[in-house]
Amino acid sequence: MSNQFNRRSFIAASAAAGAYTMARPILGSQKTTERLQVAFIGTGNQGMGLLKRVLNFDLADVVAVCDVNEGSYGYKDADHFYGREPAKQFVNDTMAKRKNRGSWKGCESYQDFRDVLARDDVDAVFLVVPDHWHSIMSIMAAKAGKHVYCEKPLSLCVAEGRDIINVVNETGIVFQTGSHERSRPATQFICEAVRNGAIGEVKKVKTVVGFNNKIGPGPGWQPEKVPSNFDYGMWLGPAPHEPYHHDRCLYRFRFHYDYSGGQITNFGAHSCDMAQWGLNRSTGGPVEIVCDSAEFLPEGSLFTTATETKFRCTYADGVELECISSEPKVQARFEGTDGWMQIGYAGYSASRDELLKGAPPYRAKKGEIDAHSLHMRNFVRACTGDEELAANAETGHASATLCHIANTAIRRFPQYGAQPLQWDPKEESFVGNEEANQTLRRPQRTDWMTG
Ligand SMILES: NC(=O)c1ccc[n+]([C@@H]2O[C@H](COP(=O)([O-])OP(=O)(O)OC[C@H]3O[C@@H](n4cnc5c(N)ncnc54)[C@H](O)[C@@H]3O)[C@@H](O)[C@H]2O)c1
Structure with missing residues (x-):
């Protein structure tokens, strides 16, 4: 059995048994890390837009990106080229130009989101995938101890939204819905x-x-x-x-x-x-x-x-x-x-x-922080205990x-x-x-x- 399979089995088995991993402590006084380390799951039309803003306004350290698409044209407009490899390259190229990179060591790309959830250095995930994945990924991420920013609409159906609320309450993670208005x-x-x-x-x-x-x-x-x-x-x-x-x-x-x-x-x-x-x-x-x-x-x-x-x-x-x-x-x-x-x-x-x-x-105005970025900044600050969601x-x-x-x-x-x-x-x-x-x-x- 590969390590990868073992990790996945562990997550599935823990979830089934109702066991949860604790979020890495970064809250307020007990900070163990200065910066939130985040992963993007879904690097398409909206995912790339949010990722660029996270880097532009230096909101968090992006350590992982994940998409089932390695990289291709054909998103909202035919000439939009997105997916996990363009996303990884964008993060690494942008960070290479920064003088002060803190403890950030690089961004890895993944095809399977379960491998991202298995990383214990990821504090929070941005879920920017189609709606039929929102509840499953939110629930698995919460059970793996990750804070979650999940794009709107929250769910694919009423019951899935209630499932998300229940797991957020049980695990105590910070959960932001992407309704940036x-x-x-x-x-x-x-x-x-x-x-x-x-x-x-x-x-x-x-x-x-x-x-x-x-x-x-x-x-x-x-x-x-x-x-x-x-x-x-x-x-x-x-x-x-x-x-x-x-x-x-x-x-x-x-x-x-x-x-x-x-x-x-x-x-x-x-x-x-x-x-x-x-x-x-x-x-x-x-x-x-x-x-x-x-x-x-x-x-x-x-x-x-x-x-x-x-x-x-x-x-x-x-x-x-x-x-x-x-x-x-x-x-x-x-x-x-x-x-x-x-x-x-x-x-x-x-x-x-x-x-x-x-x-x-x-x-x-041009150069000022926009509504999407304010919404993500609010999430990051909520994770560090500095703002209400x-x-x-x-x-x-x-x-x-x-x-x-x-x-x-x-x-x-x-x-x-x-x-x-x-x-x-x-x-x-x-x-x-x-x-x-x-x-x-x-x-x-x-x-x-x-x-
Ligand atoms: N807040 C806003 O204003 C706003 C705007 C646009 C989209 N959205 C939301 O963002 C989400 C994504 O929309 P989009 O327009 O970016 O779609 P998209 O198709 O352009 O991007 C979604 C990406 O997720 C990837 N993906 C699908 N299943 C996956 C999986 N199992 N693991 C990893 N990656 C996976 C796809 O390959 C794709 O690259 C939707 O929920 C949408 O409602 C929000």
């Missing part, structure tokens, strides 16, 4: 103003999710040969086994229901999260949800998530959240008894100028849950039309609808563990 000073300003009653009593919040920005193949598409530098088995992991096509994987996974909730969860993890933050409902959720319209591509197309939608949900006190597919210029618009305030890619505005007095700029697991779970139950209503729309679903936010289940409750947990294949 929570660290944007302008979003903080607007949501805090709304919570403090600046526009009176809020009756309604309008949110948006973006349109699909890629076109996939229609019915009759043909499988392709798996590239030699790509571990497709470990890309699929717990998801159903389906033949390879490049439009299934890099970046485009977000348009397949097996790996994502589509633009509903992709954008909703920001816009609906901001909405719930302004409403002071960062935990819990609505009691009713109804889909008014939903469109899908023809049966047999490779992309299976909704292409357009409108849904509404109502909270126990009658407040309504509405979400439509649109350009995300305004991600959250709060309407109260004494005015309105809104924020999104186009900046912010309000019904009266005085409501915006003292508001910070929407975007960081901006987006803990409960927060990420609440907004992901809203999007997941919306998807249940959306996916039923072609068959049932605009039929309201009753939701119990405490029990986290639909009331009196067993068929809808079947969507709360997705089956996970386990053969990747031994394959």
